[in-house]
Amino acid sequence: MKSRRISRASVPTTSQESRTAAILHQLGVNATPAEIRDFELWRTRRLWEQYKDEKMNLLTIAQNELNSADIRFANGRQGEPYKQSARVAVKGLRGIAVKGLDGTGLEASVSTDGTVTLHGTPVNAGDVELTLFCRIDGIDSMLSRKFRIAFNPDPRTLWKDKPVPADIEFPKPDTDCAYVLVPEFEGRRQKDIVAASKRGRSHAQEGSPRDDDFRVSFNPQNGWYVLAVADGAGSAKYSREGSAIATREAERFCAEGLARDGEAFERAIAAFAADKSRENARPVTEYIHNILYKAAVQAYHAIRSKVDLCNGTATMRDFSTTLLLTVCRRFSFGWFIASFGVGDGAIAIYDKGSDAVKLLNEPDSGEYAGQTRFLTMESIFKDRTRIRMSIVPDFTALMLMTDGISDPFFETDANLERKEKWDGLWADLSKTVDFSDDNENAADQLLDWLDFWSPGNHDDRTIAILY
Amino acid sequence: MRRLPVYILIDTSGSMKGEPIESVREGLEAMVSSLKQDPFALETAWISIITFDREVKCLLPLTALDSMQLPAITTPDSGPTHTGQALQMLCGQMDKEVQLSTPERKGDWMPLLFILTDGKPSDIQLYNKMCSEVRSRRFAGVIACAAGMKADTEPLKQLTDRVYKLDTLDSSTFRKFFTWVSNVVGEGNRSVGAADDLELPSPPSEVNVIV
Numbered sequence: 001m002k003s004r005r006i007s008r009a010s011v012p013t014t015s016q017e018s019r020t021a022a023i024l025h026q027l028g029v030n031a032t033p034a035e036i037r038d039f040e041l042w043r044t045r046r047l048w049e050q051y052k053d054e055k056m057n058l059l060t061i062a063q064n065e066l067n068s069a070d071i072r073f074a075n076g077r078q079g080e081p082y083k084q085s086a087r088v089a090v091k092g093l094r095g096i097a098v099k100g101l102d103g104t105g106l107e108a109s110v111s112t113d114g115t116v117t118l119h120g121t122p123v124n125a126g127d128v129e130l131t132l133f134c135r136i137d138g139i140d141s142m143l144s145r146k147f148r149i150a151f152n153p154d155p156r157t158l159w160k161d162k163p164v165p166a167d168i169e170f171p172k173p174d175t176d177c178a179y180v181l182v183p184e185f186e187g188r189r190q191k192d193i194v195a196a197s198k199r200g201r202s203h204a205q206e207g208s209p210r211d212d213d214f215r216v217s218f219n220p221q222n223g224w225y226v227l228a229v230a231d232g233a234g235s236a237k238y239s240r241e242g243s244a245i246a247t248r249e250a251e252r253f254c255a256e257g258l259a260r261d262g263e264a265f266e267r268a269i270a271a272f273a274a275d276k277s278r279e280n281a282r283p284v285t286e287y288i289h290n291i292l293y294k295a296a297v298q299a300y301h302a303i304r305s306k307v308d309l310c311n312g313t314a315t316m317r318d319f320s321t322t323l324l325l326t327v328c329r330r331f332s333f334g335w336f337i338a339s340f341g342v343g344d345g346a347i348a349i350y351d352k353g354s355d356a357v358k359l360l361n362e363p364d365s366g367e368y369a370g371q372t373r374f375l376t377m378e379s380i381f382k383d384r385t386r387i388r389m390s391i392v393p394d395f396t397a398l399m400l401m402t403d404g405i406s407d408p409f410f411e412t413d414a415n416l417e418r419k420e421k422w423d424g425l426w427a428d429l430s431k432t433v434d435f436s437d438d439n440e441n442a443a444d445q446l447l448d449w450l451d452f453w454s455p456g457n458h459d460d461r462t463i464a465i466l467y
Numbered sequence: 468m469r470r471l472p473v474y475i476l477i478d479t480s481g482s483m484k485g486e487p488i489e490s491v492r493e494g495l496e497a498m499v500s501s502l503k504q505d506p507f508a509l510e511t512a513w514i515s516i517i518t519f520d521r522e523v524k525c526l527l528p529l530t531a532l533d534s535m536q537l538p539a540i541t542t543p544d545s546g547p548t549h550t551g552q553a554l555q556m557l558c559g560q561m562d563k564e565v566q567l568s569t570p571e572r573k574g575d576w577m578p579l580l581f582i583l584t585d586g587k588p589s590d591i592q593l594y595n596k597m598c599s600e601v602r603s604r605r606f607a608g609v610i611a612c613a614a615g616m617k618a619d620t621e622p623l624k625q626l627t628d629r630v631y632k633l634d635t636l637d638s639s640t641f642r643k644f645f646t647w648v649s650n651v652v653g654e655g656n657r658s659v660g661a662a663d664d665l666e667l668p669s670p671p672s673e674v675n676v677i678v
Contacts, residue, residue: 412573
């Protein structure tokens with residue numbers, strides 16, 4: 001509070017005191033100069049306090065308004081240009097300034113209407129705490145409000161590539177690829193198989209192994225192709241072995257079955273291709289059942305035997321895996337393809353020139369992401385038909401893939417039916433993989449392709465392509 | 468894009484006023500910054516914060532981790548703890564926010580629920596009813612934490628089999644608790660598929676398992 005040294009003289013010394021003495025005199029009050037001086041002091045002090053109180057209230061109100069004003073600066077990303085504006089819409093505010101941006105790579109500018117703009121490129125990842133200062137008229141004190149803005153690192157820079165501990169049970173290399181070169185069979189040009197599988201970033205981050213697997217083969221004696229891919233469940237401790245057993249056993253069982261019953265099966269297929277009657281379909285489905293479906297059953301039992309060997313330390317659930325399986329052969333009338341599928345992922349016959357894609361599996365999915373069914377569940381052998389077949393004149397590619405690929409490219413089951421989505425996948429593949437006949441480099445190229453980025457999709461990725 | 472919804476319910480009744488709630492806030496901050504170091508969480512985790520005292524407030528509707536800013540948490544001086552009402556709000560929010568799979572839309576990952584309380588529910592009838600409602604829903608994990616000596620673990624056992632206890636309400640304990648929570652969220656991002664129920668990373672020594 002301001003105080004003034006008052007003169008000790010007995011006559012009024014200030015014009016204010018003289019004015020007050022005159023007014024009092026008019027009112028019939030005769031006060032001594034000392035009384036008038038004291039009165040003036042008393043009045044000034046009272047008014048000053050009242051004035052301070054009122055200003056303080058105004059300040060509090062303004063501060064509250066500032067605190068509750070809807071002022072937001074969205075988070076940004078480290079190293080990426082950032083620009084965010086917010087209007088400080090509180091009446092009577094002036095002199096808006098922003099502090100706390102030194103060294104952040106950001107600057108603030110304030111326009112005449114009270115809009116604060118933060119702009120620049122944040123240098124570091126982390127939170128920036130900035131303070132907005134301002135005043136209201138007639139008061140020296142500052143109002144302020146703190147803001148915390150997070151500048152997040154680019155997720156791509158955070159992934160680690162941790163090796164899998166050397167001593168785990170059922171070890172598996174982080175990547176695998178294969179090329180099956182088939183020159184010709186029965187005088188007809190044949191397609192080749194290329195397949196690749198890679199540990200997902202989410203596994204690399206944890207140093208956990210690849211849970212996917214595949215197996216592909218061509219039998220030069222009878223012209224049959226077998227392709228199998230499997231996705232071991234991320235949450236099951238031995239699923240990498242589940243997928244290994246599933247693909248190995250299913251492929252072996254199919255190849256053996258085709259070597260044994262192939263000729264009769266081929267005759268049934270030829271008869272059906274000539275006349276697609278119900279009677280002709282029955283033997284074909286029976287063979288598919290005896291070869292593919294039973295291969296899946298065989299794979300189930302092989303896993304069961306493995307569980308038994310674990311002496312109570314593991315259950316079927318620990319080996320949870322999906323299985324996508326196809327057999328395929330070229331005939332004079334075209335290509336015959338049969339499939340068995342359990343779990344998610346996709347099997348499709350893709351033909352660039354046609355207007356539709358043929359799906360050869362129906363993915364098992366639940367209400368939440370990641371919910372699916374597994375080969376290791378007994379119920380999957382009864383719940384619905386899991387076998388499909390198709391005869392087509394020709395195709396660009398027969399593809400089997402785990403959800404590590406189908407999820408980022410198709411997202412939903414409905415999109416799997418859309419030919420344009422498959423065109424997109426094929427175009428993307430063809431950018432990295434040279435799908436010319438007999439190109440054995442395609443296996444490594446396909447492995448490279450598996451590194452594609454897709455936010456939130458970092459599961460193991462496996463694909464087998466007959467082209 | 469598939470999201471991992473994470474719901475965090477925090478008791479803000481009078482007994483949490485002061486240091487405890489400040490510690491919770493610090494813990495939450497530590498959790499958020501730790502999650503931001505996990506690239507998978509940074510891309511997929513979505514967080515919601517609901518507080519409950521006499522009043523139940525959704526402080527933060529389900530928000531992507533990378534765009535979330537921690538709201539201010541306030542506590543009244545005293546009053547009841549409406550835990551049941553909080554669960555009711557949770558179910559309502561989930562109905563609005565959590566995306567289930569349809570042929571045309573990709574569903575979220577199964578949500579995670581954390582509830583932190585230092586007392587016991589005052590609205591016991593509603594609480595009991597909501598416990599069975601929450602139990603009937605699918606979560607990757609429901610983790611209940613009783614904080615402080617006065618916290619009653621019995622009602623929490625009705626809600627979930629995963630009940631934990633913190634003996635003290637200081638910032639280092641909460642920090643450890645929430646760091647563990649962020650590990651659980653990280654785990655939720657990875658363990659998908661066969662197990663409906665999440666296998667939790669082991670909690671720090673400050674977090675006691677209640678059997």
